[in-house]
Amino acid sequence: MKKFFGEFKKFITRGNVLDMAVGVIVGGAFTAIVNALSNNILKPIINWLLALILGKDSLSEVYTVLKPVYVDSVIEGNTVQVLDLTQSIYIDWGAFINAIINFILIAFVLFCIVKAINTANEGFKKGAHKYDPLTSDEIIAYRREGKKSKEILAIAQEKAEKLAEEKRIADEEAAKNAPKTEAQLLAEIADLLKAQQSK
Numbered sequence: 001m002k003k004f005f006g007e008f009k010k011f012i013t014r015g016n017v018l019d020m021a022v023g024v025i026v027g028g029a030f031t032a033i034v035n036a037l038s039n040n041i042l043k044p045i046i047n048w049l050l051a052l053i054l055g056k057d058s059l060s061e062v063y064t065v066l067k068p069v070y071v072d073s074v075i076e077g078n079t080v081q082v083l084d085l086t087q088s089i090y091i092d093w094g095a096f097i098n099a100i101i102n103f104i105l106i107a108f109v110l111f112c113i114v115k116a117i118n119t120a121n122e123g124f125k126k127g128a129h130k131y132d133p134l135t136s137d138e139i140i141a142y143r144r145e146g147k148k149s150k151e152i153l154a155i156a157q158e159k160a161e162k163l164a165e166e167k168r169i170a171d172e173e174a175a176k177n178a179p180k181t182e183a184q185l186l187a188e189i190a191d192l193l194k195a196q197q198s199k
Contacts, residue, residue, distance in 0.1 A: 038105040062094035
């Protein structure tokens, strides 16, 4: 039993599970926002436009009756036969159009939000690499000193050039101290033999 609870604890504290739980919670809240935007703002406008085009009060009135069932209803003292949609068989084009509109609106809103987040992330990445090779602490320190972006960029460029020079010198030293390859040793032996023969 102890082993079972140990494995369970390991499972629920795994990073992927926590990330997934946060994603589900945020996704639920996000769905409510998207649905509110879609159902309460965008869809009524589109319904109104479609209603103007189709000549009905709303999309709920756009249907094709296959088997009508009428019931008696009293309107202003007169008995009138009224179509009973609860008992009739009909094709509800309005509900279908509403579902399509809802899907397109949710997809469009999600696309816009994801695009905005991706654009912001790209901006942050560009901003982060703008001052390479300075660290964020160094950038903050320079900003506190009152240095402007151009000055910080110049300092970053100087540091980058200095680091590149140090790397070049280190590479040259490493090349000098590196053990010689077989090809280099054979070339040196051949040069020595040629020098001996020429003497």
